[in-house]
Amino acid sequence: MIRVDGRGNSSSLIKVRGLNKTYSRGGEKIQVLQGLNLDVDKGDFVAFMGPSGSGKTTLLNLLGGLDVPSAGSITVDGDEITHMSGSKLTHWRARHVGFIFQMYNLIPVLTAYQNVELPLLLTKLSKSERRKHVETALGVVNLADRMHHYPRQLSGGQEQRVTIARAIVSDPTFLLCDEPTGDLDRKSADEIMALIEELVGKYNKTILMVTHDPVVAARAHTTLHLEKGVLVEGKASPQTVMAGGAA
Amino acid sequence: MKFRRLIFANLFRKKIRLILTIGSFAIALVLFMFLAVVKSAFSRGTEIAGADRLVITNRIGLIQTMPIAYRDKILTIPGVKAVTHNNWFGGVYVEEKNFFPQFAIDVENHRQVMSELVVPEDQWQNFVKDRQGAVVGARTAQRFGWKVGDRIPIKDSLYGTNSTWDFNLDGIYHSDKPGGDESQFWFQWKYFDERVPSFIKSQIGWYVLKLDSPDDAVRVAKAIDGKFANSSTETKTETESAFAAGFAKQFGNIEFLILTIGSVVFFTLLLVTGNTMAISVRERTAELAVLKAIGFTDRSVLFLVLAESMVIALVGGALGLILAAGAIPGVGAALNGLLPPLILSKLTLGLGLSFALLVGAASGLLPGIGAMRMRVVNALRRV
Numbered sequence: 001m002i003r004v005d006g007r008g009n010s011s012s013l014i015k016v017r018g019l020n021k022t023y024s025r026g027g028e029k030i031q032v033l034q035g036l037n038l039d040v041d042k043g044d045f046v047a048f049m050g051p052s053g054s055g056k057t058t059l060l061n062l063l064g065g066l067d068v069p070s071a072g073s074i075t076v077d078g079d080e081i082t083h084m085s086g087s088k089l090t091h092w093r094a095r096h097v098g099f100i101f102q103m104y105n106l107i108p109v110l111t112a113y114q115n116v117e118l119p120l121l122l123t124k125l126s127k128s129e130r131r132k133h134v135e136t137a138l139g140v141v142n143l144a145d146r147m148h149h150y151p152r153q154l155s156g157g158q159e160q161r162v163t164i165a166r167a168i169v170s171d172p173t174f175l176l177c178d179e180p181t182g183d184l185d186r187k188s189a190d191e192i193m194a195l196i197e198e199l200v201g202k203y204n205k206t207i208l209m210v211t212h213d214p215v216v217a218a219r220a221h222t223t224l225h226l227e228k229g230v231l232v233e234g235k236a237s238p239q240t241v242m243a244g245g246a247a
Numbered sequence: 248m249k250f251r252r253l254i255f256a257n258l259f260r261k262k263i264r265l266i267l268t269i270g271s272f273a274i275a276l277v278l279f280m281f282l283a284v285v286k287s288a289f290s291r292g293t294e295i296a297g298a299d300r301l302v303i304t305n306r307i308g309l310i311q312t313m314p315i316a317y318r319d320k321i322l323t324i325p326g327v328k329a330v331t332h333n334n335w336f337g338g339v340y341v342e343e344k345n346f347f348p349q350f351a352i353d354v355e356n357h358r359q360v361m362s363e364l365v366v367p368e369d370q371w372q373n374f375v376k377d378r379q380g381a382v383v384g385a386r387t388a389q390r391f392g393w394k395v396g397d398r399i400p401i402k403d404s405l406y407g408t409n410s411t412w413d414f415n416l417d418g419i420y421h422s423d424k425p426g427g428d429e430s431q432f433w434f435q436w437k438y439f440d441e442r443v444p445s446f447i448k449s450q451i452g453w454y455v456l457k458l459d460s461p462d463d464a465v466r467v468a469k470a471i472d473g474k475f476a477n478s479s480t481e482t483k484t485e486t487e488s489a490f491a492a493g494f495a496k497q498f499g500n501i502e503f504l505i506l507t508i509g510s511v512v513f514f515t516l517l518l519v520t521g522n523t524m525a526i527s528v529r530e531r532t533a534e535l536a537v538l539k540a541i542g543f544t545d546r547s548v549l550f551l552v553l554a555e556s557m558v559i560a561l562v563g564g565a566l567g568l569i570l571a572a573g574a575i576p577g578v579g580a581a582l583n584g585l586l587p588p589l590i591l592s593k594l595t596l597g598l599g600l601s602f603a604l605l606v607g608a609a610s611g612l613l614p615g616i617g618a619m620r621m622r623v624v625n626a627l628r629r630v
């Protein structure tokens with residue numbers, strides 16, 4: 001069950017309460033998130049929409065432990081991450097979060113295989129165990145035959161699939177996708193979405209995804225809209241969809 | 248090392264830049280090694296000086312002399328095993344630029360005190376019997392292609408005899424100690440004393456004495472200087488290494504000069520590699536941010552950057568050391584005895600490698616700390 005009223009039960013995998021994020025720019029305070037609540041269960045697939053600048057990326061960064069909120073709490077699988085120190089948060093990220101960004105963000109001088117292996121270098125796995133995991137992950141994204149290609153030898157859609165393999169290879173608790181299809185043509189975007197749906201349906205992954213594309217958002221179980229610093233359920237007002245489409 | 252592949256992949260990102268950076272390391276290292284070798288050539292006298300030897304000079308200065316009569320008085324001091332004496336001749340062989348040190352030596356005691364300078368017994372015996380005989384160090388003999396039996400003309404330039412003194416080369420000496428001075432030219436003090444004008448007769452340039460034990464150095468030095476205090480010719484007694492250091496200073500402040508040039512080399516290299524590292528880190532800010540996002544700690548990011556600059560330093564440094572090792576003997580030969588022999592010791596090699604690694608660490612440190620402090624959200628927002 002996905003809820004935004006702050007009344008989810010204690011079994012929620014991700015529990016966000018009263019989340020605030022304020023930036024100050026040139027002495028002026030910009031309040032991006034204002035008391036945001038969210039509950040996500042294991043296996044949920046939620047899409048965030050909202051106009052450009054509404055705070056979608058900010059929300060994902062906070063959920064992924066890349067940034068700290070000005071107030072409020074985020075609890076994942078019983079761990080409150082909002083009070084973790086920098087290095088503890090880094091270790092937490094390595095274990096629990098898989099990131100998929102809009103720009104594929106692969107290391108250009110490493111092959112697909114080596115890129116996917118990166119998160120496993122932080123674990124105690126042996127070389128052969130790592131190989132098994134990397135090959136499995138690349139198999140899931142259907143790129144087993146391209147594992148020794150460098151990013152520049154791959155298409156945009158293939159690169160994004162490598163990023164997905166990198167995000168799932170360490171079997172994280174949940175995946176965060178910031179406009180995963182934002183840079184792709186329709187056909188590649190459809191392939192990526194089919195893959196993400198498969199991760200949810202077949203592998204029971206929990207996925208939180210930002211998108212400005214209503215077609216993409218429609219694939220999720222639930223679409224939430226970020227409006228005035230909080231999440232709201234249900235159908236967006238037409239101007240929200242229009243503004244979001246222009247992001 | 249699990250990160251090895253990542254480090255090397257990053258290094259080879261821009262091959263030309265890598266080659267240029269390694270090249271500047273190698274060249275700087277060659278230069279550094281030359282400086283270090285020249286410096287050690289000048290300070291070697293100090294390093295290999297016998298701990299059990301003292302040098303006695305006139306208190307006023309090295310060019311002032313002392314009476315020959317001091318010899319017996321010095322011998323009465325307990326702890327003195329043997330005494331020998333030298334005079335500086337300072338003559339010219341063919342032309343001025345052929346400089347090498349020429350000493351009028353005390354044939355009876357020289358070998359006992361300067362025991363590390365070895366002459367074959369038969370050659371020494373010929374020398375002792377030959378009033379106009381001479382013994383020369385192997386390096387100087389080689390420099391001028393002299394052989395035993397050669398006649399060596401040396402023109403007096405200090406003592407006003409206005410003549411060329413002819414010597415017979417009776418022997419060639421070698422030094423027992425590696426790096427020892429094999430450039431000196433010795434002839435008999437008796438012959439010197441006969442030919443110099445009367446005001447210099449029975450006068451000694453400096454005495455060298457051998458101690459029973461190095462532990463006596465301070466006591467004996469005090470006793471000698473005390474003995475001649477308040478006389479018309481006071482003495483200054485110091486260890487041979489202190490004497491050698493003072494002697495090297497006559498060439499000007501070589502140490503300061505070399506330190507200055509060395510520092511310039513150091514900071515230039517630091518700027519070049521530091522700048523390269525800074526650019527190469529800035530270029531991949533987003534990639535480093537992604538590494539941090541997926542769980543690389545700040546410290547491992549610092550490590551990655553430092554490792555890169557250290558590999559450059561190590562490869563460039565090693566290359567420079569190899570080049571230097573190959574070039575230094577040739578340069579030493581080309582200098583033709585102008586400087587003391589240039590010797591690339593293990594210590595100097597170690598010093599060069601430390602120099603390279605120090606620059607490597609320093610140049611990777613600032614960009615590395617920058618990468619370490621960089622916040623993921625800001626870095627990702629910039630792209």
Ligand SMILES: Nc1ncnc2c1ncn2[C@@H]1O[C@H](COP(=O)(O)OP(=O)(O)O)[C@@H](O)[C@H]1O
Nearest residue numbers: 023024025032051052053054055056057058059
């Ligand atoms: N580091 C920052 N400093 C100041 N303002 C920021 C910073 N990061 C984001 N913002 C501002 O916060 C708002 C939300 O940004 P963001 O979360 O990127 O929106 P979205 O992803 O929905 O487009 C924007 O107005 C943006 O300019």
Ligand SMILES: [Mg+2]
Nearest residue numbers: 056057058178
């Ligand atoms: Mg955004």
